Amino acid sequence: MIRAIGDRLRAALLALRGMDIGAKTRIGPAVRVRQPHRMKLGTRCEIEHGVFLKCVGKDPSLEIGDFVFIGTGTEIDVARSVVIGAHTLIAPGVFITDHGHNTARSRRLDEQGSQASPVRIGADVWLGARAIILPGVTVGEGAIVGAGSVVTKDVPPYAIVVGAPARKIGDRE
Numbered sequence: 001m002i003r004a005i006g007d008r009l010r011a012a013l014l015a016l017r018g019m020d021i022g023a024k025t026r027i028g029p030a031v032r033v034r035q036p037h038r039m040k041l042g043t044r045c046e047i048e049h050g051v052f053l054k055c056v057g058k059d060p061s062l063e064i065g066d067f068v069f070i071g072t073g074t075e076i077d078v079a080r081s082v083v084i085g086a087h088t089l090i091a092p093g094v095f096i097t098d099h100g101h102n103t104a105r106s107r108r109l110d111e112q113g114s115q116a117s118p119v120r121i122g123a124d125v126w127l128g129a130r131a132i133i134l135p136g137v138t139v140g141e142g143a144i145v146g147a148g149s150v151v152t153k154d155v156p157p158y159a160i161v162v163g164a165p166a167r168k169i170g171d172r173e
Contacts, residue, residue: 004026006029007026007027007028008024008025008026010027010029011025011027014027014033017033018036019033019036019037019039019041020039020040020041021041022042022044022045022066023043023044024043024044025041025043025044025045025046025047026045026046026047027047028046028048028049028050028051028072029049030049030050031049031050031052032052032054033052033053033054034053034054034055034056035054035055035056035060036053038055038061038062038078039055039061039062039063039064040061040063040064041064041068042064042066042067042068042086044066044067045066045067045068045070046068046069046070047070048069048070048071048072048092049072050072051073051074051076052074052075052077053076054076054078055078056078056079056099057079057080057116059080060079060080060081061081061082062078062081062082063082063084064084065085065086065087065088066086066087067087068084068085068086068087069089069090070090070094071090071091071092071094072092072093073092073093074090074091074092074093074094074095074096075095076096076097077095077096077099078099079098079099079114080116080117080118081098081119082096082098082119082120082121083119085121085122085125086123087124088121088122088123088126088127089125089126089127091126091127091130091131094127094128094132094133095131095132095133096119096121096127096132097133097134098117098119098135098136099114099115099117099135100114102115115135117135117136119133119135119136119138120137120138121133121138122139122140122157123141124141124142125139125140125141125142126143126144127139127145128144128145128146128147128148128149129147130147130148131145131146131147131148131151132150132151133145133151134151134152137152137153137154138154138155139151139155140154140155140156140157140158140159141158142157143156143157143159143161144159144160144172145161145166146160146162146166149162149163149164149166150163150164150165150166151165151166152165153165155168156168158171158172160172
């Protein structure tokens with residue numbers, strides 16, 4: 001009970017900083033948030049401790065649907081747009097990003113900037129522990145991404161993918 005009060009208090013404080021937060025959403029301790037005014041969290045979300053929600057750049061947007069669970073140590077790094085559908089489960093240590101650094105040989109890496117491409121994760125998706133979702137990827141509704149997988153291209157609805165790079169091994173029945 002005391003933990004729930006602390007989680008809701010942290011959510012209220014983020015709302016004061018400009019985050020759009022749905023009713024009964026819980027934010028665990030040591031959650032770091034950069035540019036909360038660029039984020040929308042749905043109703044009854046639960047974000048465990050140590051999560052980093054990071055919006056960078058001029059006009060990023062992070063939208064998380066209702067009843068989403070985000071596990072300990074997950075990082076969501078947004079330069080343009082990341083949308084996560086309702087009832088999605090994100091296991092501990094997942095990394096989601098919509099941008100990557102440019103790689104031309106003619107200039108040092110730290111001088112090149114980055115390129116962004118929106119990420120979409122459908123409703124009722126399960127992202128396994130330490131999965132990585134890269135820029136421009138759409139994970140279809142109901143899909144399962146296995147633990148440790150690196151998703152470099154779109155995942156069809158209800159598909160089960162594993163590996164690095166992730167490949168389809170089946171479908172949800």
